Amino acid sequence: xxxxKELQVxxxxxxxxxxxxxxxxxxxxxxxxxxxxxxxxxxxxNNYKSDILGKKGIIKISEKFFxxxxxxxxxxxxxNVKFNIIKDYQVVEKSVVEAPNNVEGIVxxxxxxxxxxxxxxxxxxxxxxxxxxxxxCHYCEKITDHKNxxxx
Amino acid sequence: MDNRxxxxxxxxxxxxxxxVLNRAAEFEKNxxxxxxxxxxxxxxxxxxSTRTRLSFETAISRMGGKxxxxxxxxxxxxxxxxxxxxTIKMVSNxxxxxxxxxxxxxxxxxxxxxxxxxxxxxxxxxxxxxxQTMLDLYSILKTQGTLENLNIFMVGDLKYGRTVHSxxxxxxxxxxxxxxxxxxxxxxxxxxxxxxxxxxxxxHEHTEFNSIINDADILYMxxxxxxxxxxxxxxxKVKNVYILKNDMLKxxxxxxxxxxxxxxxxxxxxxxxxxxxxxxxxxxxxxVYARQAIIAxxxxx
Ligand SMILES: [Zn+2]
Numbered sequence: 001x002x003x004x005k006e007l008q009v010x011x012x013x014x015x016x017x018x019x020x021x022x023x024x025x026x027x028x029x030x031x032x033x034x035x036x037x038x039x040x041x042x043x044x045x046n047n048y049k050s051d052i053l054g055k056k057g058i059i060k061i062s063e064k065f066f067x068x069x070x071x072x073x074x075x076x077x078x079x080n081v082k083f084n085i086i087k088d089y090q091v092v093e094k095s096v097v098e099a100p101n102n103v104e105g106i107v108x109x110x111x112x113x114x115x116x117x118x119x120x121x122x123x124x125x126x127x128x129x130x131x132x133x134x135x136x137c138h139y140c141e142k143i144t145d146h147k148n149x150x151x152x
Numbered sequence: 153m154d155n156r157x158x159x160x161x162x163x164x165x166x167x168x169x170x171x172v173l174n175r176a177a178e179f180e181k182n183x184x185x186x187x188x189x190x191x192x193x194x195x196x197x198x199x200x201s202t203r204t205r206l207s208f209e210t211a212i213s214r215m216g217g218k219x220x221x222x223x224x225x226x227x228x229x230x231x232x233x234x235x236x237x238x239t240i241k242m243v244s245n246x247x248x249x250x251x252x253x254x255x256x257x258x259x260x261x262x263x264x265x266x267x268x269x270x271x272x273x274x275x276x277x278x279x280x281x282x283x284q285t286m287l288d289l290y291s292i293l294k295t296q297g298t299l300e301n302l303n304i305f306m307v308g309d310l311k312y313g314r315t316v317h318s319x320x321x322x323x324x325x326x327x328x329x330x331x332x333x334x335x336x337x338x339x340x341x342x343x344x345x346x347x348x349x350x351x352x353x354x355x356h357e358h359t360e361f362n363s364i365i366n367d368a369d370i371l372y373m374x375x376x377x378x379x380x381x382x383x384x385x386x387x388x389k390v391k392n393v394y395i396l397k398n399d400m401l402k403x404x405x406x407x408x409x410x411x412x413x414x415x416x417x418x419x420x421x422x423x424x425x426x427x428x429x430x431x432x433x434x435x436x437x438x439x440v441y442a443r444q445a446i447i448a449x450x451x452x453x
Contacts, residue, residue: 113277115258119235139258140279141160143343 015062017084026057072100099130110148114140156450157264157271161282161318166325175445188217194247195221198254211443240266270450285318287439295409299326308374311338315413330355335390373412398423
């Protein structure tokens with residue numbers, strides 16, 4: 001690890017550092033985790049150089065720890081994002097996102113003739129495959145694949 | 153939500169399919185009864201489908217039930233901008249059961265979750281039409297004496313035909329061997345092939361429609377429609393290939409029966425109608441008995 005990376009990760013005392021976010025997906029991640037409603041301090045950085053991603057984003061949230069369910073929502077758009085749990089300036093746990101079994105309310109069904117795109121219906125999907133992510137709509141029963149996933 | 157609803161054919165287990173088919177046979181013996189006396193059934197057709205609606209209304213009338221509803225969306229409150237959610241909430245207060253046809257996919261599942269009474273899906277766009285599947289199964293059971301171990305041939309538009317997909321799923325409980333005969337453009341979708349592979353169901357695909365049908369117990373015909381082809385030349389090439397003519401039936405099995413969800417255009421030549429193996433008109437009548445049984449099950453009667 002370079003000194004610079006360590007500094008980015010360790011900049012908060014307690015909380016979560018979300019790393020390896022593809023730069024173009026940073027704001028989607030912010031929306032999915034509802035960070036606009038977060039009351040503790042949030043630091044957002046984007047377009048850092050990354051060997052793997054080219055450009056990446058990092059989010060640091062003080063005094064906030066996410067449930068596995070919330071973390072797994074991120075798998076729908078960015079399967080390689082890392083969540084670092086920070087306690088007393090130390091990384092105590094690293095978790096990689098995993099695909100959930102069911103997805104509710106986050107993703108839009110790609111079928112324009114689906115009731116969820118016509119009326120106000122909370123979307124529900126069954127995860128048919130986790131890599132690449134493949135979702136089956138609970139209502140119209142059509143497949144929404146990873147290329148067509150859009151976040152509501 | 154009421155879990156006695158029938159939205160998708162997958163909502164029935166194998167045992168429930170057989171239970172409903174046995175009940176349909178009882179209704180065929182004694183079609184007239186009063187078991188729906190005092191019950192009000194809403195028949196909500198957000199798009200017209202005369203054939204399906206008359207079949208349901210006949211089924212309800214023969215059981216002594218009362219029908220309220222509308223026959224197309226222009227005479228419903230939808231034309232004044234009411235949501236499906238609100239229509240269903242209101243109607244489920246009035247009635248004991250809802251029969252619904254709607255052009256939007258997934259509308260029936262949504263209605264079943266909003267409604268306090270069971271919902272029977274009479275077709276939701278290109279998605280599901282489970283009562284058609286039950287009448288197809290009843291026709292197969294009646295003509296073959298069993299649903300097990302049959303050679304099922306499906307012909308025509310296997311890509312978009314929802315009746316084909318639902319029948320395939322339902323028959324998968326009964327160890328079938330499938331033969332799919334279709335132009336490449338309209339072959340059975342990959343998702344169903346994956347399903348059959350996973351469930352160890354034998355299937356064969358063909359583009360030629362010829363003497364391979366001599367092995368068939370059931371020949372399920374569907375229509376190849378011009379609008380399904382991006383290239384009109386491709387349609388011209390295949391439009392006359394998937395037409396069943398009487399002389400093609402001369403070496404077929406005695407127990408073979410020809411099914412078609414109707415309406416037919418030209419995919420079955422008129423000379424087939426007189427052949428005792430043609431079953432599509434009786435098949436339509438079976439729909440009344442199958443729907444009587446489905447309604448009785450939904451109401452625990
Ligand atoms: Zn959908």
